[in-house]
Amino acid sequence: MADADGTVRAQLEVPIGGLQSGQDHPLIVQQPIEHDGSVVTLRYELDTAILDEFEMVDVTAEIRQVNVDDGAPVLTVGLTIDPYIQPVSTVEIDPIDAALAEMRTPELRPYDDIPYLRQLYDRCETFEEMSERIDMDVSGETVRRYMMQAGIHEPATVQERPDAVEIPETELPSGVDPDQFVTAVADCRTVYEVASRLDLDQHSCRELLADLGVLDLVLCRMATAEAKDVDRSVVCERLRSTPSGGRA
Numbered sequence: 001m002a003d004a005d006g007t008v009r010a011q012l013e014v015p016i017g018g019l020q021s022g023q024d025h026p027l028i029v030q031q032p033i034e035h036d037g038s039v040v041t042l043r044y045e046l047d048t049a050i051l052d053e054f055e056m057v058d059v060t061a062e063i064r065q066v067n068v069d070d071g072a073p074v075l076t077v078g079l080t081i082d083p084y085i086q087p088v089s090t091v092e093i094d095p096i097d098a099a100l101a102e103m104r105t106p107e108l109r110p111y112d113d114i115p116y117l118r119q120l121y122d123r124c125e126t127f128e129e130m131s132e133r134i135d136m137d138v139s140g141e142t143v144r145r146y147m148m149q150a151g152i153h154e155p156a157t158v159q160e161r162p163d164a165v166e167i168p169e170t171e172l173p174s175g176v177d178p179d180q181f182v183t184a185v186a187d188c189r190t191v192y193e194v195a196s197r198l199d200l201d202q203h204s205c206r207e208l209l210a211d212l213g214v215l216d217l218v219l220c221r222m223a224t225a226e227a228k229d230v231d232r233s234v235v236c237e238r239l240r241s242t243p244s245g246g247r248a
Contacts, residue, residue: 058081058082062078064078097133099123103116110134110135117146120133120143127141173204186230189218191205191206212238213238213241
């Protein structure tokens with residue numbers, strides 16, 4: 001019979017028969033017989049080791065009654081089986097994921113969910129990190145485009161410079177302005193910054209810089225935070241002197 005909380009209670013009659021002192025039994029242990037004149041005392045104990053083998057439940061037992069049936073002792077054993085309680089999970093929830101989940105509107109597609117996108121933009125350091133957390137399988141460059149379309153991210157702008165130089169004719173990807181390219185190489189300290197300015201993915205940008213012979217002009221400034229910008233004329237001269245670069 002089960003209680004309201006799921007606890008199961010049962011009784012088991014265990015005939016002892018001719019069990020001798022010290023004889024093995026899976027549940028009952030008979031102690032040495034005691035003689036006191038004409039009185040013979042039999043003592044029994046429960047060996048609960050077998051109950052420890054039960055998994056997922058807690059089983060307890062006790063001797064409730066001892067009767068004699070045809071000269072042989074019969075023990076009534078009460079069993080109590082407590083229900084299994086699922087342990088409480090202790091896994092910590094990532095605070096960024098929790099904040100994003102709170103802002104997410106399931107009825108909207110992620111790139112249409114503006115409050116969700118803004119939370120994603122504010123919580124993450126890079127577009128690559130955003131691509132790993134957004135509810136879509138997209139690249140960092142795609143997330144960047146979503147942010148621009150939503151009006152959350154504005155690409156860095158390049159101011160006009162007084163040090164005008166003649167920019168050589170250079171084979172650049174469609175949509176990349178030669179003047180902006182030279183300025184980005186002269187100003188930026190990382191390939192990521194150059195790619196962001198030119199609206200290129202980071203891998204393609206690195207290959208472009210390497211092909212045009214100006215990759216080292218960007219990477220050399222990562223060695224020290226005090227490194228100054230490269231002069232635009234240096235970038236142009238490098239483009240002229242590189243076979244894959246500009247033509248004089």
